[in-house]
Amino acid sequence: MSVLIRGARLYGEGDPVDVLVADGLISAIGSVEPPEDAEVIDAAGQVLLPGFVDLHTHLREPGREDAETIETGSAAAALGGYTAVFAMANTDPVADNAVVVEHVWRRGRETGLVDVHPVGAVTVGLNGEKLAELGTMAKSAAGVRMFSDDGHCVADPLIMRRALEYSTALNAVIAQHAEEPRLTVGAQAHEGEIASRLGYAGWPASAEESIVARDCLLAQHAGARLHVCHVSTAGTVDVLRWAKNRQGPGFISAEVTPHHLLLTDERLATYDPVNKVNPPLRTGGDAARLRAALAEGVIDCVATDHAPHPVQDKDCEWAAAKPGMLGLQTALSVVTETMVATGLLDWRGVARVMSERPAEIAGLPDQGRPLVTGEPANLVLVDPDAAWTVRGAELASLAANTPYEGMRLPGVVTLTLLRGRITAREGKIG
Numbered sequence: 001m002s003v004l005i006r007g008a009r010l011y012g013e014g015d016p017v018d019v020l021v022a023d024g025l026i027s028a029i030g031s032v033e034p035p036e037d038a039e040v041i042d043a044a045g046q047v048l049l050p051g052f053v054d055l056h057t058h059l060r061e062p063g064r065e066d067a068e069t070i071e072t073g074s075a076a077a078a079l080g081g082y083t084a085v086f087a088m089a090n091t092d093p094v095a096d097n098a099v100v101v102e103h104v105w106r107r108g109r110e111t112g113l114v115d116v117h118p119v120g121a122v123t124v125g126l127n128g129e130k131l132a133e134l135g136t137m138a139k140s141a142a143g144v145r146m147f148s149d150d151g152h153c154v155a156d157p158l159i160m161r162r163a164l165e166y167s168t169a170l171n172a173v174i175a176q177h178a179e180e181p182r183l184t185v186g187a188q189a190h191e192g193e194i195a196s197r198l199g200y201a202g203w204p205a206s207a208e209e210s211i212v213a214r215d216c217l218l219a220q221h222a223g224a225r226l227h228v229c230h231v232s233t234a235g236t237v238d239v240l241r242w243a244k245n246r247q248g249p250g251f252i253s254a255e256v257t258p259h260h261l262l263l264t265d266e267r268l269a270t271y272d273p274v275n276k277v278n279p280p281l282r283t284g285g286d287a288a289r290l291r292a293a294l295a296e297g298v299i300d301c302v303a304t305d306h307a308p309h310p311v312q313d314k315d316c317e318w319a320a321a322k323p324g325m326l327g328l329q330t331a332l333s334v335v336t337e338t339m340v341a342t343g344l345l346d347w348r349g350v351a352r353v354m355s356e357r358p359a360e361i362a363g364l365p366d367q368g369r370p371l372v373t374g375e376p377a378n379l380v381l382v383d384p385d386a387a388w389t390v391r392g393a394e395l396a397s398l399a400a401n402t403p404y405e406g407m408r409l410p411g412v413v414t415l416t417l418l419r420g421r422i423t424a425r426e427g428k429i430g
């Protein structure tokens with residue numbers, strides 16, 4: 001079985017070409033006559049990119065299968081153009097041991113729509129007190145190479161130091177949810193003018209920036225790799241620039257979410273908890289700096305922080321609502337709106353921030369590869385001129401908590417291939 005993608009522009013550059021996919025690989029590029037068994041995809045006017053890699057996804061299984069399962073989350077990922085996702089450890093039970101990470105990894109393989117890589121917890125039960133068995137998770141069938149207590153910050157500097165030191169022996173990366181918890185007690189929204197007007201307790205930018213600065217210093221001291229999750233403030237961009245200059249390439253990396261690129265705390269005036277997220281939506285000035293930093297490479301990549309919640313956890317008072325929003329199926333469109341339509345990134349740049357850099361950070365050898373003959377056919381086809389209207393109820397996730405409800409966004413994923421197999425096509429699975 002082979003697939004012929006006819007007349008796409010690679011990275012949106014140059015003349016349209018045909019791309020033949022067979023045996024899981026890109027087998028020919030140019031002007032190709034379709035083999036007899038080939039499925040022919042008309043890709044005129046479309047852009048072919050390497051499949052997207054999400055370093056930050058919450059799939060909720062095990063434990064909260066009323067919000068999302070590995071199967072429904074994988075479907076959302078495939079429809080969003082993803083060929084690999086990293087499933088965060090804050091499940092129930094927590095993915096802090098080999099049994100749970102192997103379970104997640106195996107369920108991902110059985111579903112087969114996207115490569116699901118479990119993230120292991122840094123500390124037992126995410127309680128920040130005792131290092132989890134990182135080595136056992138690394139040696140398990142899941143081959144964990146990214147560890148994070150995401151949802152919680154590894155706040156104790158000694159535990160963070162030990163985790164960073166230990167990670168070097170495992171060739172792993174520690175991904176930190178940077179939030180000094182003593183500065184965010186009871187926090188409900190970005191600390192600023194709008195939160196004070198609405199009477200919400202504030203989540204100050206310095207709670208993020210101080211942890212990022214501390215961790216960059218600890219990582220340098222340990223010679224370890226640190227990945228900063230969901231950067232949300234202009235000050236963190238300054239810290240990252242300083243730390244990267246100081247330490248040189250390859251040690252510090254950072255991600256930004258689509259929602260922090262597009263949405264701001266002005267959304268809070270609606271009192272709609274769909275806008276509640278951690279870290280919170282920041283100011284327009286922060287969003288502008290995040291976009292510029294992503295274009296420049298100070299922020300390496302886009303990660304969704306896809307966080308499904310059932311309706312009872314979102315459709316309630318702001319203070320009682322859980323933080324988080326869906327992201328997998330809308331990421332490409334939000335990046336198109338904020339980065340491509342604004343001229344900040346071309347499509348090659350999109351390939352860098354949504355596929356190549358995240359694959360490098362996570363050490364995936366078969367993702368984010370160049371579009372040349374002989375490479376694994378992990379691919380996504382994007383119609384850059386099409387647009388769609390987001391409807392939470394129509395997304396593949398079990399939950400519907402999208403902040404983009406009713407918005408018309410540019411850029412449509414029309415085809416996703418995982419090792420040469422079609423996982424999503426024209427908004428449908430398989």
Ligand SMILES: [Zn+2]
Nearest residue numbers: 150151177229
């Ligand atoms: Zn987080």
